[in-house]
Amino acid sequence: MDEREKMRSITVGITGASGSIYATRLLQRLVESPEVSRIDLVITQAGVRVIGEELGVNAAGAERRVVRELTGRDDERVIIHPPSDIGATIASGSYLSDAMIIVPCSMGTLAYIAAGITRDLVHRAADVFLKENRPLILVPRETPFNAIHLENMLKLARLGVRIVPAMPSFYYHPQTIDDLVEHFTHRLLDHLGVGHEQKTRWEGSRKKC
Numbered sequence: 001m002d003e004r005e006k007m008r009s010i011t012v013g014i015t016g017a018s019g020s021i022y023a024t025r026l027l028q029r030l031v032e033s034p035e036v037s038r039i040d041l042v043i044t045q046a047g048v049r050v051i052g053e054e055l056g057v058n059a060a061g062a063e064r065r066v067v068r069e070l071t072g073r074d075d076e077r078v079i080i081h082p083p084s085d086i087g088a089t090i091a092s093g094s095y096l097s098d099a100m101i102i103v104p105c106s107m108g109t110l111a112y113i114a115a116g117i118t119r120d121l122v123h124r125a126a127d128v129f130l131k132e133n134r135p136l137i138l139v140p141r142e143t144p145f146n147a148i149h150l151e152n153m154l155k156l157a158r159l160g161v162r163i164v165p166a167m168p169s170f171y172y173h174p175q176t177i178d179d180l181v182e183h184f185t186h187r188l189l190d191h192l193g194v195g196h197e198q199k200t201r202w203e204g205s206r207k208k209c
């Protein structure tokens, strides 16, 4: 396969659930990747608010600066779309993008997608991925889940959406929050089909039972 055929174009939605650190780490890894040709990014208004609360970065109206601050570079492969721009490229099925991830995904956005209602560009792009049968990955974050959340997730899972909740694992003995975030980000890259050098892949128990 020629190098260009392996290049991935990824759509990223960031919504107002807790866990913006996962979104920013994923963006960092995507912009570092030589396999990624383009990143279409949408941050909802609530997403901007939570980034401010959790990371202390004021993203309102300054998404490009924030991406530069959070990823450490100003990369022309990152195309930022306002959430209100329902005429953006990613609102159309004729625009090709290999996979979409919403990280973190609020229960509100999850409900809109499950109901097929498109009130902003994140909902619309997700709806397009569903209708075009392209990979759609949601990273929901809430606890506890109520029955509406669970029903919405089940409905979407049955439609082929990958529900990948931000649930850390501990079998590889993480020492820091950074370890947890990095390990989970690698799982997300796996779902997006983007290569990485994970050092914490499970290779079976080293202890003989």
Ligand SMILES: Cc1cc2nc3c(=O)[nH]c(=O)nc-3n(C[C@H](O)[C@H](O)[C@H](O)COP(=O)(O)O)c2cc1C
Residues within 6 Å of the ligand: 014, 015, 016, 017, 018, 044, 045, 046, 047, 049, 050, 053, 105, 106, 107, 108, 109, 110, 141, 142, 143
């Ligand atoms: C600091 C903060 C943390 C939040 N955490 C969550 C959360 O973990 N999960 C969730 O579903 N909503 C959470 N919310 C509420 C959502 O931001 C709210 O429902 C919002 O309307 C979602 O809009 P969006 O889906 O367009 O981003 C949080 C809000 C704030 C301000």
